[in-house]
Structures are given as structure tokens and as C-alpha cells.
Amino acid sequence: MNRKTMAPLVKLIIFAAVTLVLTGLLAQTLGSLSTGGVSYRARFTDVTGLLPGDDVRIAGVRVGQVRDIRVVEDTVAEVTFTVEADVPLATSVRAKIRYRNLVGQRYVALTEGPGDGRPLPRGGLIPLARTTPALDLTVLFNGFRPLFTALSPNEVNKLAYEIIQVLQGESGTVASLLQRTASLTNTLADRDAVIGRVITNLNSVLGTLANRDRNLDQTISQLQQFVSGLAADRAAIGDALTNLGDLTGATAGLLRDVRPALAADVRALHELAGTLNRNSTVIDATLGRLPERYEALTRTASYGSWLNYYLCDFDGRVVAGGQELNAATFSSSAARCSAGGAR
Incomplete structure (x- = not known):
């Protein structure tokens, strides 16, 4: 390998190494990668928006990440997270879910609370009393x-x-x-004047209610007794309503049965009233002469036995509108009423 080939190769190796280091740092930052740590647990009433892989921070510095989220005791969320081994946690540690950004990402913030400072064991639990859920923007x-x-x-x-x-x-x-x-x-x-008047009127109303609290209490008590009485007599009330329904049905049936006869009686009464009205002159004259006739008959019967009368037979009929409505017949079997003896 000559010098011309060695120089580009060295540059390529350096470039690759730098690229790998930067890529690792970028992945560490964006992907929240972690090489391990001590595992702990924390329980929250609400972990909406928190996901596995989100940061765990102390004083804003990333010291771990969320590993798992699950539901325990039906309504409680338990978050399992890891913290770097060189960052000890005490039993008084507090956990809070905070917004990482406005996009909705969140992280777990750990803070020290008052306590004796004993170390939290591996897999230790931070209870609900020392955790705070995230702020709900809604x-x-x-x-x-x-x-x-x-x-x-x-x-x-x-x-x-x-x-x-x-x-x-x-x-x-x-x-x-x-x-x-x-x-x-x-x-x-x-607008304090309007608000003041509203408060004043409200005070007046409350004052009136306060002055009459005894009457209001008695009214409520009596209403409660009345309702309790109705509840106790609900069976009797139900039976009464049932019987009232039966009575209404029977009355309706009775009226339906007597309606034809009642209608006929009303029509006959109308015809009778018309007949009496048409013969009112005769009736008035008869009633006018009737006292004198009764007076003469009384004098005749009082001063002697010149007038004796008895009833042997009677036959009467009531006719209206050309229809016979009723009939009455009477006949005596006395000797005085025999043939030739009746007077």
C-alpha cells in the first residue's frame, strides 16, 4: 500500500469513527438509550402521556429512563424505571411527572423529600403518597x-x-x-356595584331563610311524614283506586242500561209538559173552582147522611203520545158491589 492510498484510507477511518461517535450521541439524546442501571418502581394516579423510554431526571439532569408501565390495583399505574448505579436514591425520594415539551412528551422528575435518608433498595417502591401526576393542560x-x-x-x-x-x-x-x-x-x-347588589340580595334571601328555619324544618318534617304515610298506605291506596275503577265501570254500565228508558221518560215528560201548557186555561179555571166545590161537598157531608159513596170498581190508564205507559184496575167483591146494589 503506497502513500497515496494510505492518506485517503486514514481520512475515511477518522471520518467513520467521528460519524459513529456522533451517531451514538445523537441516538443517546433522541432515543433515550441507556446502558443499564438500578431498577425502581413508582405508583401514580395518572401517567397519561408517559411512555417507556422517557427520561428520568434529577435537577433537570438525565439519570435514567422509564422501562415499563402497567396497571395495578385496578386504578393505579405502576412505572418501572432505572437509575444509574452511581446515583443513590433515598426512601424519602419523591417522583413527579412533568412536561418535557409542548408536543406532549413527559419525563419523571425525582426530588429528595424530608426523611431519615436511608437508601432505597433495588426494586424499591415509591408509594402514591410521594408521587404527583403530570399537569393536565386541558x-x-x-x-x-x-x-x-x-x-x-x-x-x-x-x-x-x-x-x-x-x-x-x-x-x-x-x-x-x-x-x-x-x-x-x-x-x-x-361592575362591583352590580356584584354588591347581588350579594346584598343574596344575603337578604339567606337571612329570611335563616329566620324561618324552624318553619322550613317543620314543613320538611311534615312533608316527610306525609310521604311516609302514603308509602305505608300504598296498598290501601292501590286497592281504593282499583275499586274506584270498578265503580266507574259499573256506573257506566248502569247508565248504558237505563239510557233508553230514561230517554223515553224524558220524551213523555216533555209531551206532558206541553199538554199541561196548552190546557193551562182549563187547569187554572178548574183549580179556581175547586175550593168552592170542596167547601159545598164538605157542608153536605157534615150535616147529614144525604151523601154516601163507596168505590166498587176502578180502571185507570196513563197514555202519552198515543202509547199506554201504565194501567191500574181495581174491583171489590163486597155484597154492596153485587149486581143491582152498587151506588
Whole structure:
């Protein structure tokens, strides 16, 4: 191999070595590769967004990675992670899931808490009492919903953008965010009179209820007793409703059966009323003479035996509209009513 060939080969080897080293560093950074470490466990109420391979950090420095995530005790997530062997953990360690970026990547942050500083054994568990789930951006922005409703659409967009910038670490926008909040506070201050009247009226209502709490309590107690009584007598009430239904059915059947006869009686009564109305003059004259006739008949019967009468036979019929409605016949078998003796 001559000198001309050796120089390019050396350059190629150096280039390949540098490329491999840089590729390894890039893979270590992007792929969160790890050569091993001590395994631990931590339990969280929520690990949404956390994936195997995500970082484990202490004070912002990567010291391990997440190995596995599984569900235990039905509603608890258990995260298995590794930490470099030269980074000891104590039993007082605390674990928190934080946002790595706004894309949604997360990592596990470890911090030391108060305690006796005893080392955490391999495979040791960090309980729920010393873990904190990640911040839910949806809940965060839902918390700003009352603020958004009081602002115009343009102000909402600006405020949301500034909140995101603050979360990204751009602290210079905090002043603008505070200005937006102050603007909302001033708006609320301008309406303090209305808010004060609402609170005053609410206090009046609550005061009235407080003054009449005994009556309200008695009303509720009596209502509870009434409902309890209805519940206790529900069987009797059900039977009564059933019997009332039977009675209604029987009444409807009775009316259906007597309706033809009742209709005929009403029509006959109408014809009788018409007949009496047409003969009202005769009836008035008869009724006018009737007292004198009864008086003369009474005098005749009172002063002697000149007038004796008895009833041997009677035959009467009631006719309406050319139809016989009723008939009554009477006949006596007394000797005085025999042939030739009736008077």
C-alpha cells in the first residue's frame, strides 16, 4: 500500500469513527438509550402521556429512563424505571411527572423529600403518597374558561398564546399576562356595584331563610311524614283506586242500561209538559173552582147522611203520545158491589 492510498484510507477511518461517535450521541439524546442501571418502581394516579423510554431526571439532569408501565390495583399505574448505579436514591425520594415539551412528551422528575435518608433498595417502591401526576393542560385551560368568557376573541387568543409561551419558559411574557389579568380585574371592579347588589340580595334571601328555619324544618318534617304515610298506605291506596275503577265501570254500565228508558221518560215528560201548557186555561179555571166545590161537598157531608159513596170498581190508564205507559184496575167483591146494589 503506497502513500497515496494510505492518506485517503486514514481520512475515511477518522471520518467513520467521528460519524459513529456522533451517531451514538445523537441516538443517546433522541432515543433515550441507556446502558443499564438500578431498577425502581413508582405508583401514580395518572401517567397519561408517559411512555417507556422517557427520561428520568434529577435537577433537570438525565439519570435514567422509564422501562415499563402497567396497571395495578385496578386504578393505579405502576412505572418501572432505572437509575444509574452511581446515583443513590433515598426512601424519602419523591417522583413527579412533568412536561418535557409542548408536543406532549413527559419525563419523571425525582426530588429528595424530608426523611431519615436511608437508601432505597433495588426494586424499591415509591408509594402514591410521594408521587404527583403530570399537569393536565386541558384542566388548566378549562380553569381559565371564566377568564376567557369575559374577554373578546382576540384577547382570548393573545392570552392563550402568552400562557403557552410562559409554559415554554419565556418569562418575558409574564408581564403581558399580568396586564391581561389586571384588565379583567378592572372590568370586574367597574361592575362591583352590580356584584354588591347581588350579594346584598343574596344575603337578604339567606337571612329570611335563616329566620324561618324552624318553619322550613317543620314543613320538611311534615312533608316527610306525609310521604311516609302514603308509602305505608300504598296498598290501601292501590286497592281504593282499583275499586274506584270498578265503580266507574259499573256506573257506566248502569247508565248504558237505563239510557233508553230514561230517554223515553224524558220524551213523555216533555209531551206532558206541553199538554199541561196548552190546557193551562182549563187547569187554572178548574183549580179556581175547586175550593168552592170542596167547601159545598164538605157542608153536605157534615150535616147529614144525604151523601154516601163507596168505590166498587176502578180502571185507570196513563197514555202519552198515543202509547199506554201504565194501567191500574181495581174491583171489590163486597155484597154492596153485587149486581143491582152498587151506588
